[in-house]
Amino acid sequence: QSVLTQPPSASGTPGQRVTISCSGSVSNIGRHILNWYQQLPGTAPKLLIYSDDQRPSGVPDRFSGSKSGTSASLAISGLQSEDEADYYCAAWDDNLNGYVFGSGTQVTVL
Amino acid sequence: EGQLVESGGGLVRPGGSLRLSCAASGFTFSSYWMSWVRQAPGKGLEWVANINQDGREIYYGESVKGRFTISRDNASNSLYLQMNSLRVEDTAVYYCVRAGDDNWFDPWGQGTLVTVSS
Numbered sequence: 001q002s003v004l005t006q007p008p009s010a011s012g013t014p015g016q017r018v019t020i021s022c023s024g025s026v027s028n029i030g031r032h033i034l035n036w037y038q039q040l041p042g043t044a045p046k047l048l049i050y051s052d053d054q055r056p057s058g059v060p061d062r063f064s065g066s067k068s069g070t071s072a073s074l075a076i077s078g079l080q081s082e083d084e085a086d087y088y089c090a091a092w093d094d095n096l097n098g099y100v101f102g103s104g105t106q107v108t109v110l
Numbered sequence: 111e112g113q114l115v116e117s118g119g120g121l122v123r124p125g126g127s128l129r130l131s132c133a134a135s136g137f138t139f140s141s142y143w144m145s146w147v148r149q150a151p152g153k154g155l156e157w158v159a160n161i162n163q164d165g166r167e168i169y170y171g172e173s174v175k176g177r178f179t180i181s182r183d184n185a186s187n188s189l190y191l192q193m194n195s196l197r198v199e200d201t202a203v204y205y206c207v208r209a210g211d212d213n214w215f216d217p218w219g220q221g222t223l224v225t226v227s228s
Contacts, residue, residue: 033212044205047216088155092213098171099157099213
């Protein structure tokens with residue numbers, strides 16, 4: 001059981017907006033930067049959002065991140081078929097003195 | 111941009127040892143924290159260990175503490191993970207990652223599969 005809670009799945013039709021939540025606590029999201037990773041089927045994960053809401057170069061602007069208190073969200077606007085993947089949130093946790101990943105959310109494009 | 115290439119994975123019996131290596135290129139290796147992250151078959155991501163630029167500050171995940179040792183050689187741009195007392199539950203793809211100032215991980219290597227089985 002991860003200390004960062006994500007819904008196991010999310011889905012939408014092409015063009016829709018999908019939102020993935022990541023719920024934590026003061027010891028992780030409340031005090032530290034949150035990052036998001038995308039893992040396409042059969043590939044290594046890739047950094048998608050860093051420092052809560054920043055996109056690395058090359059990441060489409062339909063991906064956006066936000067954070068408030070001990071929760072964060074990843075939004076995908078204008079969902080595309082190539083967005084089908086697993087998405088993970090992650091942050092440092094002071095209680096565990098280590099880095100923690102969320103349990104992951106599988107996004108399906110209907 | 112940077113590139114990371116892991117090696118050293120394979121099949122090992124429970125209780126055995128294995129040493130993973132990661133060759134870094136395309137960035138100033140000695141300027142970054144480095145980490146190992148693993149993913150068991152069909153499961154999510156699990157952080158394993160971090161090491162700072164000069165190797166003097168190290169953190170481990172609870173599940174590997176006392177059994178795994180992370181190290182680095184800045185002269186050869188290499189990261190290592192010595193895994194001892196391996197358990198069936200250590201079976202996973204192990205990824206080498208560069209860590210940024212805000213603990214972001216980028217890039218990721220292609221991963222190396224470690225299978226612990228009798």
